[in-house]
Amino acid sequence: MLKKILIGKWQRTRARLIAIVAVMFSVASMSAVNDPVADPAAVVVSGNARFTVLTPEMIRIEYSDSGVFEDRATFAVINRNLEVPVFHTADDSSYLYITTDRLKLKYRKGTDPVTVPASGDNLSIEFDLNGKTESWYPGKPDPLNLKGTCRTLDGSNGDNKRSELENGVISRSGWAVIDDSWSASRPDGSRSFAFEHDGSMGFDWWAERADPQARDLYFMGYGHDYKKAISDFTKISGNIPLPPAYVFGYWYSKYSAYSADDYRHIMSELDHNGIPCDVMILDMDWHWNGTQADSDGRGGWTGWSWNTKLIPEPEKLLEDIHGKNFKIALNLHPADGISRTESPQYFAKMNKELGGKYTKGDTIPWILDRPDFAKSFFDTVIREHEREGVDFWWIDWQQHLTSDFTEGLGETYWCNHVFYNDMMRNRPDRRPVIFHRWGGLGSHRYQIGFSGDALINFPTLAFQPYFTATASNVGYGYWGHDLGGHAWTDEHNANNPELVLRWIQFGVFTPIFRTHATNDSRIERQIWKFPNFPVIREAVKLRYALFPYIYTMAREAYDTGISLCRPLYYEWPESDEAYAYEGEYMFGSDILVAPVTEPGVDGVAVKDIWFPAGRWWSVATNELIEGPCVRSMSFTADQIPYFFRQGAMIPFNPAGVANVTDRPDTIIINAVAGGNGDSRLYEDEGDNRDYPENYAFTRMSCRADGDKNVYTIFPREVITDGRQLQLKSARGYELRIFGSVKPEKVMVNDRKLDKGSYRYDEDKRSLSVILPSVDCGREIKVEVIH
Numbered sequence: 001m002l003k004k005i006l007i008g009k010w011q012r013t014r015a016r017l018i019a020i021v022a023v024m025f026s027v028a029s030m031s032a033v034n035d036p037v038a039d040p041a042a043v044v045v046s047g048n049a050r051f052t053v054l055t056p057e058m059i060r061i062e063y064s065d066s067g068v069f070e071d072r073a074t075f076a077v078i079n080r081n082l083e084v085p086v087f088h089t090a091d092d093s094s095y096l097y098i099t100t101d102r103l104k105l106k107y108r109k110g111t112d113p114v115t116v117p118a119s120g121d122n123l124s125i126e127f128d129l130n131g132k133t134e135s136w137y138p139g140k141p142d143p144l145n146l147k148g149t150c151r152t153l154d155g156s157n158g159d160n161k162r163s164e165l166e167n168g169v170i171s172r173s174g175w176a177v178i179d180d181s182w183s184a185s186r187p188d189g190s191r192s193f194a195f196e197h198d199g200s201m202g203f204d205w206w207a208e209r210a211d212p213q214a215r216d217l218y219f220m221g222y223g224h225d226y227k228k229a230i231s232d233f234t235k236i237s238g239n240i241p242l243p244p245a246y247v248f249g250y251w252y253s254k255y256s257a258y259s260a261d262d263y264r265h266i267m268s269e270l271d272h273n274g275i276p277c278d279v280m281i282l283d284m285d286w287h288w289n290g291t292q293a294d295s296d297g298r299g300g301w302t303g304w305s306w307n308t309k310l311i312p313e314p315e316k317l318l319e320d321i322h323g324k325n326f327k328i329a330l331n332l333h334p335a336d337g338i339s340r341t342e343s344p345q346y347f348a349k350m351n352k353e354l355g356g357k358y359t360k361g362d363t364i365p366w367i368l369d370r371p372d373f374a375k376s377f378f379d380t381v382i383r384e385h386e387r388e389g390v391d392f393w394w395i396d397w398q399q400h401l402t403s404d405f406t407e408g409l410g411e412t413y414w415c416n417h418v419f420y421n422d423m424m425r426n427r428p429d430r431r432p433v434i435f436h437r438w439g440g441l442g443s444h445r446y447q448i449g450f451s452g453d454a455l456i457n458f459p460t461l462a463f464q465p466y467f468t469a470t471a472s473n474v475g476y477g478y479w480g481h482d483l484g485g486h487a488w489t490d491e492h493n494a495n496n497p498e499l500v501l502r503w504i505q506f507g508v509f510t511p512i513f514r515t516h517a518t519n520d521s522r523i524e525r526q527i528w529k530f531p532n533f534p535v536i537r538e539a540v541k542l543r544y545a546l547f548p549y550i551y552t553m554a555r556e557a558y559d560t561g562i563s564l565c566r567p568l569y570y571e572w573p574e575s576d577e578a579y580a581y582e583g584e585y586m587f588g589s590d591i592l593v594a595p596v597t598e599p600g601v602d603g604v605a606v607k608d609i610w611f612p613a614g615r616w617w618s619v620a621t622n623e624l625i626e627g628p629c630v631r632s633m634s635f636t637a638d639q640i641p642y643f644f645r646q647g648a649m650i651p652f653n654p655a656g657v658a659n660v661t662d663r664p665d666t667i668i669i670n671a672v673a674g675g676n677g678d679s680r681l682y683e684d685e686g687d688n689r690d691y692p693e694n695y696a697f698t699r700m701s702c703r704a705d706g707d708k709n710v711y712t713i714f715p716r717e718v719i720t721d722g723r724q725l726q727l728k729s730a731r732g733y734e735l736r737i738f739g740s741v742k743p744e745k746v747m748v749n750d751r752k753l754d755k756g757s758y759r760y761d762e763d764k765r766s767l768s769v770i771l772p773s774v775d776c777g778r779e780i781k782v783e784v785i786h
Contacts, residue, residue: 190410477563
């Protein structure tokens with residue numbers, strides 16, 4: 001036993017030294033330092049079993065026949081050095097007991113915790129769920145898991161993808177388990193490897209687990225405190241990085257053989273039609289297939305060299321796109337490797353650097369799991385395109401799922417990890433971001449997901465609100481969908497103006513706002529060509545109005561692990577309606593959204609909406625709704641069912657913002673009369689790498705007291721590590737108060753305003769108070785007396 005304890009101490013010491021070295025050299029995260037080695041005070045070893053008490057509700061359970069445990073980071077878990085919770089241990093001749101204020105663990109000493117058939121004979125954990133004692137044991141089925149997400153919506157038709165959703169880290173049963181054992185296959189057939197620092201790449205690289213046969217489970221007994229469970233999951237699995245601000249704007253994207261002149265024409269049309277836009281996607285045909293023989297100039301499925309038939313001067317085109325204030329992403333399908341025919345210059349250089357050791361005929365296969373290949377590839381191919389002007393990459397991986405060279409290594413996950421961390425290491429002038437597919441637990445550390453090729457019809461649209469919010473249950477909070485749908489269904493749906501409009505209106509209240517469709521001339525995505533374009537444009541403009549709120553909630557996701565799109569049961573876990581009305585969700589903490597996802601009759605859609613407890617202002621219909629209740633409501637084409645929570649102060653951009661990175665002179669603050677609450681406005685420099693330490697918050701509050709409502713904007717709080725933040729030093733505000741009666745008087749900082757300084761709209765029951773520009777370090781207090 002002493003020998004095993006000493007071995008265990010040496011393993012932990014060695015792992016901690018490795019972790020310290022990795023922290024010194026790794027660029028894998030911009031968050032607080034992650035340490036995979038738990039505090040020894042949290043660890044209890046019993047023979048070949050080891051238990052780590054991570055939180056009062058979470059215990060890591062390991063078992064190794066050889067007594068070899070894993071103290072390195074893994075694909076799913078990168079931090080175990082949390083504050084040690086209070087717990088107690090005891091044992092008798094047969095059992096070890098570990099007790100926190102939330103859990104009671106009982107382990108039969110000397111046994112494998114997992115029995116076949118599954119039972120609690122060797123290991124069980126008890127916890128309280130709403131006053132009733134519940135029990136878990138390894139292998140216990142859980143039909144009430146609230147699910148997470150899946151790799152792709154390719155082929156999504158209605159809700160046929162529901163059965164593919166992986167388990168999440170929360171459940172109505174009150175418990176969930178993360179099986180991070182190497183032997184536990186992920187849904188794509190891959191495994192969770194360990195991480196070790198690689199000096200040549202400069203960041204963490206995959207490594208074999210200490211004991212590939214060991215069991216490695218994380219029991220999470222959080223009851224219905226779903227937000228705490230998810231927040232604690234991101235404490236061990238890593239923060240959700242804050243994307244650069246520009247990604248929250250409109251992305252123009254279409255799989256089509258666009259020429260350079262086509263892109264210039266599209267940018268001109270966007271400008272001419274008053275459509276704000278921030279990102280231009282160059283889909284597959286930016287590259288060629290080695291022959292450029294296609295009459296329409298189409299490239300191939302994979303490739304790295306410019307299709308000069310379509311884009312004769314690539315650098316000039318990228319310069320022109322940047323000149324119009326767009327960021328640029330190129331689509332990649334890497335699976336076929338580097339071909340001598342397609343990219344002779346890249347092939348020759350990499351073949352020489354690698355000494356031909358991987359080359360097969362005219363191709364260097366795709367072997368991203370080898371550091372020398374990865375380094376040569378990024379130094380040769382990716383650096384050149386980034387110097388030309390590419391801002392970030394769309395890694396559209398959908399070929400084979402696991403590596404041909406490393407058993408169990410998931411290609412989807414590994415592409416995400418390497419591309420993201422390469423950008424982190426090699427592009428210090430900007431915040432890293434990639435656009436990719438889900439590769440299993442831990443993928444949230446690489447931010448933005450491309451959901452895939454969904455069919456174009458209303459039932460498929462109807463599934464996406466549920467799908468998007470549910471992904472938050474594994475921290476995957478940045479799904480981006482093909483708004484309008486991707487693939488042909490039938491003539492009726494392909495360019496149905498109502499369907500396109502409702503899809504885009506839903507997209508306004510999703511993390512990433514991107515229209516897209518496949519290469520099919522029958523499908524249109526140039527929104528200015530639709531007969532209902534004026535209404536579509538209003539939706540796009542609403543997205544730009546929402547940016548300050550969206551960005552604030554994105555920062556909250558980084559700080560807390562709670563994503564933008566949130567299932568209703570996060571806040572109302574004991575209400576059955578919060579689970580049943582799955583087409584509704586909270587967009588951030590203060591906006592309830594119930595997108596229209598069914599066709600209307602004569603342009604009017606009718607929808608049953610559940611309103612949780614509290615009061616909600618219907619922006620579309622100008623009414624205050626008190627929950628809990630279910631209301632049947634009607635919405636015309638230009639109306640979107642979204643509702644402000646009473647008590648919130650919700651920041652908006654003013655009209656006319658062309659890029660989300662603009663910093664207007666005035667911010668609109670939306671509030672609902674009669675409520676009490678506190679809110680914040682978050683700001684940073686938009687693409688700064690050091691946002692964890694350099695940022696600003698402006699706190700806001702509203703208080704109702706009889707006939708008086710007080711709205712306060714507090715002095716901006718700037719948090720820095722000593723450097724000067726480049727933010728506006730002064731700005732004005734427009735305070736919009738909904739659900740208000742006509743005021744008797746309005747006071748600003750104890751000074752009564754004359755009636756020409758505010759406007760009351762009786763039809764909309766709204767009051768607008770214009771607050772001139774003032775130093776952001778000053779407090780503004782508005783009192784409305786009725």
